[in-house]
Amino acid sequence: MSSGATTFDENAFTGLLHAGIHGTFMRLPAMPASPDALKDENIDAAVLGFPWDAMCISRTGTNYGPRAIRDASDQFSFYNASYGLDLNDHYKMADCGDVPVVPGSGVTTMDRAEAMVTSILDGGVMPITIGGDHSITIACVRAFAKKYKNPGLVLVDMHFDTAIDLGGEELSHCCPIPRAVDAGFNPKNIAIVGTSGWMNPKSELKYIQDQGITLITQEEVLEMGIKAAADKAAAVANNGTDGFYLTYDIDCIDAAYAPGTGVPSPGGFTSREAIMMIRELSKAGIQGLDLVEVSPSWDHDGITSRLAVRLILEALAGNVMGKSA
Numbered sequence: 332m333s334s335g336a337t338t339f340d341e342n343a344f345t346g347l348l349h350a351g352i353h354g355t356f357m358r359l360p361a362m363p364a365s366p367d368a369l370k371d372e373n374i375d376a377a378v379l380g381f382p383w384d385a386m387c388i389s390r391t392g393t394n395y396g397p398r399a400i401r402d403a404s405d406q407f408s409f410y411n412a413s414y415g416l417d418l419n420d421h422y423k424m425a426d427c428g429d430v431p432v433v434p435g436s437g438v439t440t441m442d443r444a445e446a447m448v449t450s451i452l453d454g455g456v457m458p459i460t461i462g463g464d465h466s467i468t469i470a471c472v473r474a475f476a477k478k479y480k481n482p483g484l485v486l487v488d489m490h491f492d493t494a495i496d497l498g499g500e501e502l503s504h505c506c507p508i509p510r511a512v513d514a515g516f517n518p519k520n521i522a523i524v525g526t527s528g529w530m531n532p533k534s535e536l537k538y539i540q541d542q543g544i545t546l547i548t549q550e551e552v553l554e555m556g557i558k559a560a561a562d563k564a565a566a567v568a569n570n571g572t573d574g575f576y577l578t579y580d581i582d583c584i585d586a587a588y589a590p591g592t593g594v595p596s597p598g599g600f601t602s603r604e605a606i607m608m609i610r611e612l613s614k615a616g617i618q619g620l621d622l623v624e625v626s627p628s629w630d631h632d633g634i635t636s637r638l639a640v641r642l643i644l645e646a647l648a649g650n651v652m653g654k655s656a
Contacts, residue, residue, distance in 0.1 A: 441466075
């Protein structure tokens with residue numbers, strides 16, 4: 332005869348899964364991007380939304396990416412039964428809300444974002460920034476290079492993103508890598524992974540070659556395998572550096588699996604390959620992450636937003652796995 336008692340599991344699919352402060356990533360507590368507040372609560376990792384798409388040259392809508400990713404996160408738990416891993420055992424996390432963007436002003440918006448990421452880093456916390464078009468990385472790497480004086484960087488993307496400027500505009504989402512170099516990243520510690528297709532200009536390839544940036548194309552990744560490619564890229568970013576920053580563009584994934592983006596790409600990674608790539612890269616120990624170019628207005632049934640959540644969780648899990656290896 333049953334006693335009527337039930338077993339409590341905070342990761343089980345009950346009403347508790349969806350409880351919490353409305354609109355935060357994974358139902359995390361909302362906190363200001365304040366170093367003192369983050370230190371007082373012993374926060375290890377903080378999510379920051381950057382709802383910005385004013386620098387996009389293609390289909391717009393990534394300004395709604397942070398909202399869609401947060402909404403999609405309601406369908407996930409911090410526990411992964413396949414890995415036997417509960418992220419709650421390794422991180423205390425918070426959601427620091429969104430960058431207060433100024434429509435029409437890239438300079439002011441980037442300054443505000445850089446200040447918020449700097450505050451998170453000053454609190455001893457790993458920033459996880461969700462965009463937004465790929466220009467958001469510019470603010471993130473500027474802040475990261477102030478915290479880590481000899482940083483490394485890996486970009487996972489279908490595109491080079493190495494334009495020096497776009498018609499004179501240096502904050503375009505085509506320009507995050509040159510702006511990272513401007514901020515203090517040594518090109519010898521930058522790897523670009525997963526590029527392919529018909530939207531990568533000769534001038535951007537020349538920048539990569541002239542600067543000595545490591546390029547691992549989509550075709551090379553498939554030939555050598557995901558793990559080998561991730562290990563090669565991570566070794567570049569970690570070679571004598573004191574901080575590893577990872578920027579991950581959702582459009583590196585085949586449009587069949589990630590249609591909700593500004594430049595959907597046929598022939599990209601499958602969702603399984605993309606998940607393995609971010610997990611293996613993160614095993615090298617990342618100190619900062621952004622995930623960009625989720626455009627929910629072009630999505631079907633939220634599949635791209637849900638994949639974005641999975642990728643963030645896999646990055647966190649990879650970080651843990653790397654430390655215990």
